[in-house]
Amino acid sequence: MSILFAEKSWPEIDTYVKRKGLIILPIGQVEEHGPHLPLNTDIVIAEGVSVAVAEAVKDRHPALVMPGIWSGYSLKKMNRWPGVMSVRSEVLTEFIVDIMSSLVDMGFRKILTINAHGMNPEIIKLAARRISDRSDVHVATTSWWSLAAGTAKRIRKSEIGGELHAGEFETSLMLFLTDLVDMSKATNTDFMRYRSDFYAPDMFASAPGGTAFSTWYVQESKTGVYGDPTEASRETGEALMKGTVEMYVRLIDDYMRM
Numbered sequence: 001m002s003i004l005f006a007e008k009s010w011p012e013i014d015t016y017v018k019r020k021g022l023i024i025l026p027i028g029q030v031e032e033h034g035p036h037l038p039l040n041t042d043i044v045i046a047e048g049v050s051v052a053v054a055e056a057v058k059d060r061h062p063a064l065v066m067p068g069i070w071s072g073y074s075l076k077k078m079n080r081w082p083g084v085m086s087v088r089s090e091v092l093t094e095f096i097v098d099i100m101s102s103l104v105d106m107g108f109r110k111i112l113t114i115n116a117h118g119m120n121p122e123i124i125k126l127a128a129r130r131i132s133d134r135s136d137v138h139v140a141t142t143s144w145w146s147l148a149a150g151t152a153k154r155i156r157k158s159e160i161g162g163e164l165h166a167g168e169f170e171t172s173l174m175l176f177l178t179d180l181v182d183m184s185k186a187t188n189t190d191f192m193r194y195r196s197d198f199y200a201p202d203m204f205a206s207a208p209g210g211t212a213f214s215t216w217y218v219q220e221s222k223t224g225v226y227g228d229p230t231e232a233s234r235e236t237g238e239a240l241m242k243g244t245v246e247m248y249v250r251l252i253d254d255y256m257r258m
Contacts, residue, residue: 003051003054003055003058003063003064003065004051004064004065004067005023005064005065005066005067006066006067008064013064013106016062016064016108017106017107017108018107019062020062020109020110021061021062021063021064021108021110022057022061022062022063022064022110022111022112022252022255022256023063023064023066023103023108023110023111023112024050024053024054024063024064024065024066024112024113024114025050025066025068025069025099025100025111025112025113025114026043026046026047026049026050026065026066026068026069026113026114026115026116027046027068027069027072027096027113027114027115027116027117027120027124028040028041028042028043028044028045028046028047028068028069028070028072028115028116028117029042029043029070029071029072029073029074029085029116029117029119029120030042030043030070030071030083030084030085031074031078031083031084031085031086031117032078032081032082032083032084032224033165033166033170033224033225034165034166034185034186034187034190034223034224034225034229035182035185035186035187035223035224035225036166036171036181036182036183036184036185036186036187036229037166037170037171037174037180037181037229038174038178038180038181039083040070041116041166041170041174042072042116042117043068043069043070043116044174044177044178044180045116045144045170045173045174045177046068046114046115046116046117046144047065047068048173048177048241049114049116049144049241049244049245049248050065050068050114051065052241052245053114053245053248053249053252056245056246056248056249057248057249057252057253060253061252061253061256063252066099066103069095069096069099071085071086071087071092072086072087072092072117072119072120072123073086073087073088073089073092073119073120073123074086074117074119075119075214075216077216077217078216078224081224089123092120092123093123093126093127093130094127096123096124096127097127097130097131100127100128100131100137100139101131101134101135104131104134104135104137108137109137110140110255110256111131111137111139111140112139112140112142112251112252112255113128113139113140113141113142114142114143114144114248115141115142115143115144116143116144118143118164118165118215120143121141121143124141125141127139128141138258140251140255142248142251144244145169145203145204147244147247147248147251148169148240148243148244148247149204150243150247151239151240151242151243151244151247152169152203152204152240152243153204154243155236155239155240155243156168156169156204156231156236157231157233157236158191158227158228158231159191159228160201160202160204160205161191161192161193161201161202161227161228162188162191162192162202162227162228162231163202163203163204163227163228164192164201164202164203164215164226164227165215165224165225165226165227166224166225166226166227166229167203167225167226167227167228167229167232168227168228168229168231168232168236169203169232169236169237169240170227170229171183171186171229171232171237172232172233172234172236172237172240173237173240173241174237175232175233175234175236175237176234176237176238176240176241177237177241181232183229183230183232186229186230186232187223187225187229187230188227188228188229188230188231189222189223189225190219190221190222190223190224190225190226190227191227191228192215192219192226192227193219194218194219196209196213196218197209198211198213199211199213199218202227
């Protein structure tokens with residue numbers, strides 16, 4: 001049985017509402033991911049994780065995956081590489097609010113966002129707060145890497161600085177999910193070398209100062225990559241997906257009890 005929202009009829013959707021079902025909303029982006037990855041990397045990962053999570057919980061919780069929001073916000077600085085789409089932050093916020101509002105109006109009370117683009121989280125959180133204020137529905141907002149952190153730290157091959165954008169783990173997930181990766185073009189030229197007490201130089205690192213600096217301004221990229229995709233493998237992608245899904249299952253069990 002399909003777990004995709006858009007493949008259901010309206011009576012089937014009504015059944016999910018009555019069963020107090022969970023809606024999973026993937027959110028990504030279409031933008032450059034270096035010479036070795038396709039533009040749709042973020043939305044492919046968001047949708048891939050979302051479908052895997054829904055399949056993993058469907059026997060415990062009725063769950064449906066929405067069509068992914070494929071375009072997000074990206075810095076203008078990234079436009080030096082062709083292929084970058086960017087929706088103004090205020091427009092994107094209202095778009096997400098309207099999608100969530102539509103779901104709430106149908107009767108859904110549990111919505112989980114699974115984001116895969118680094119510039120989206122604050123926008124998604126703002127949209128979720130607006131939904132909460134308007135309808136008293138608490139949306140769970142997540143980015144896949146937050147739930148993947150434990151697994152990533154255990155299995156990584158690259159050093160810190162090897163994953164920020166199109167690095168080891170995004171490339172590994174795309175190797176696992178698709179046949180769109182060209183590893184012959186992968187390069188570690190733009191390994192993140194910048195170090196500071198106020199900047200986290202890796203998706204799975206933290207800075208004691210806790211300050212948010214944009215990656216795109218602390219070190220110039222030559223290829224549109226920040227990290228080391230040469231260390232990526234399909235096996236790493238499979239292990240990362242498994243660990244990430246396991247964490248999402250635990251999160252959903254908690255969320256559905258609230």
